[in-house]
Amino acid sequence: MRVDVSKIPFSYPGSYFAINRMGTYEDEPEGLYIRSLHKDVYRQRVARLVLLHEGNPVPFAEEASAASIALRSEFGSAVICFEDPTTLQVQTENVSIRFEFIRASHVVPYGAKQCEVNSDGSREHIRLTSAAGDLIVNTSWNGDNADYVNIDFAPSAGATSAEGALELYRDSITWKERTYSSFTDSLQAATDLFEAYEQSALPLPERYSEARQLAVYLNWMVQVRPYENITRPTMYASKSGMCGIWSWDHCFHAMAVAEQDPELAWHQWMLVFDHQDQFGALPDTITDNYLVRGYVKPPIHGFALKWIMEHTDWVTNDHLLEAYPSLAKWTEWWFNHRDSDKDGMPEYHNGNDCGWDNSTIFADGMPLESPDLATYLIIQMETLETIARKLGMLAEANSWKIRSQQLFDNLLEHFVDEGRLKARRAGNHEFVESKSLILYLPLLLGEKLPKGIRDRMIEELKVEGAFLTEYGLASERLDSAWFEEDGYWRGPIWAPPMFLLSHALSQLGEEEFAKDLAGRFCDLVAKSGMAENFQAKTGRALRDPGITWTSSIFLLLGSKYA
Known part of the structure; x- marks a missing residue:
């Protein structure tokens, strides 16, 4: 290599x-x-x-x-x-x-x-x-x-x-003799250290052997030891440009190493909660020397923890007792502090809060109620219900079950317009017209979604030249007036939605389409490297050239779906 x-x-x-x-x-x-x-x-x-x-x-x-x-x-x-x-x-x-x-x-x-x-x-x-x-x-x-x-x-x-x-x-200014x-x-x-790590990493099809080795190397060397704000052994988003931890990237890294090194995965998932504030919010970014609290990131943590629990038996009740109150507090924060119009539907105050920084769902302004946020919170409350039952907290488990169903009912009432899911401005509740891929993330809700809505979404994703390209799914439809070849979340292909939608489609019985998407993205990474994102039409690598969620998701997709 x-x-x-x-x-x-x-x-x-x-x-x-x-x-x-x-x-x-x-x-x-x-x-x-x-x-x-x-x-x-x-x-x-x-x-x-x-x-x-x-x-x-x-x-x-x-x-x-x-x-x-x-x-x-x-x-x-x-x-x-x-x-x-x-x-x-x-x-x-x-x-x-x-x-x-x-x-x-x-x-x-x-x-x-x-x-x-x-x-x-x-x-x-x-x-x-x-x-x-x-x-x-x-x-x-x-x-x-x-x-x-x-x-x-x-x-x-x-x-x-x-x-x-x-x-x-x-x-210290003083060298310790050694x-x-x-x-x-x-x-x-x-x-020897790298070879042992490589052997224990997720297996991939043989055709990806060279790219797998590079992805494994990136995930191996990107680890950092505890130092100041870095309270646990963890994985940085990159050792190229983005040297730090972003409070949703870390979830994908944790999922990628869960089977290989569950202890590292646990520390990777928990580290952001070490810096949870008194109200329940998580920092946007953590480095060894500073925290960014001007934004948050989406509550994908319940989804990630559920994945870790399902793919390793390492997580004990003691671990769940450590995670549960922090995850619950993070969930409550969205309802208590991100619902300015008090309609029961949490909202984003900035594109950075959702991870899709400049997605076109934010083109008309803020605050914004978006179906992806409701989806994450529904899944997170389902995870909290599961944990509460494991811990014998039946009253709390039943409460989370009721609340997740209420939010799901609210999602259908709130975001469906002419058979589609759309984002809405908080306050006046005007629908936002957008051709962003983010509006398809509610497929993670699986068969709970009405069949007509989910079938339409799946068929639209299958159309070549709409979102679908040779290399995967563009973050903005190619025929959108907002589409840009290097537009960050307005066109390029990104690893997170490729994983989330491949996973959702597989869970819905669309195994062949999920396999096709996973294969397109893995082929892209094998061709263009471990970049932050990729030009949708040509597959050209864009932005940070060595980023860990791309290597992590390449390993996940190649192992689980390709």
Whole structure:
């Protein structure tokens, strides 16, 4: 497997560091960089990697796999692997490797084989230790700070190779003395770790073997360890651009790893509830250093928890006792704090709240009552009913059952217009005309939906050239006046609705159509990669090129429906 580090970074489970090829930015030239994923930094780029031959920089090409990244030139090469989430091991052959630190304030030598760099811009301290060869410190002082700090691992006179370790740490100004493994041992350990993870991941048809390996790598390396706001081991949305957790992405990640690593899935699902506010709302976004509470995300959490419960027996009553009050509080929040006209139908106050940020259902304004939100809440209350019965809380279970049925009845009364489901403006209750795919998500309600409504929706989804393209379902009908090739939720194909609708159709007995949709999307990912979304007509990758809900849903669809 080869990883294109201009799109998907080379990283390691638990790590907040990655290696990427990056373009020119301000005074930072194009090149291969060690990056910090922490969100409190002035400079994300920690150090640029340079190969030297006889003291001069030479061109190189990088070749990355799950366990290592090699920098290869016509003169020799350097190979880098992770020993642990904060330590990189380096081995060179016939060349030296230089770390050009970005805006480092100073460097302090500790004998001939070790030095410490203060990388003020990225808030990291870096301890570099030579295990074989020479450690060469290059710097100049301007009376206040260093003009530059370059550190080389170089072969000693008469030798051809060098080896060393680079450790990044930020929680103390003081380095804790330690020893490092050899490069060979670290590389073997990283190789074994990935191979074990790959073997336990969801199986896919053979034709997707190469894409599966890349998806598994992405889900493997995108994990981060607990740190500040990250209260549990979890998976980031990306280690490319979207370095953080969004409060519905995490549900798809949890479902994708539930059978492989149910404990990780549980922490992935629960983490957002660690930051639930006093009223029951969940943050929109969580990173290690900040929370975004300006928006929320849709209540898909009940659907996800139901999936995890059905696909693993790992979830015990103790886990459910932990989850139940938080999920109930989140559900109540929508009725108590997102119903401005008090009609019993919760509403979105912004497109960001529903995850489909600029969907055309929001084109006429806010607040908006939408059938997808009611659908999520109906399923969430059904999940709460199931949990309450498991826990022997029969009165609460019966209450959730009654309330979910009431909301379903309200959905049919509220959103059906001329045999279709439509969104409505809260307050004046005017219907909103839209050709967004989001209006088909109520198929998740299955046979509860009146047959005429669901049959019409299914037939409309089957029409080639309407929503359906060679690559899957466009987020906006292709004949819509609002359709844009790179319009975010106004045209491109996205992983979440592809999974949700494939699942819904399968549950409704439309197995062949579900299989067809899953196959189209999996073929798209195998062709175009793990991008955030895709151009509906051509399949071209758009936006963040390495995002975890695409890899997660590729694994789910390929395993369960394709």
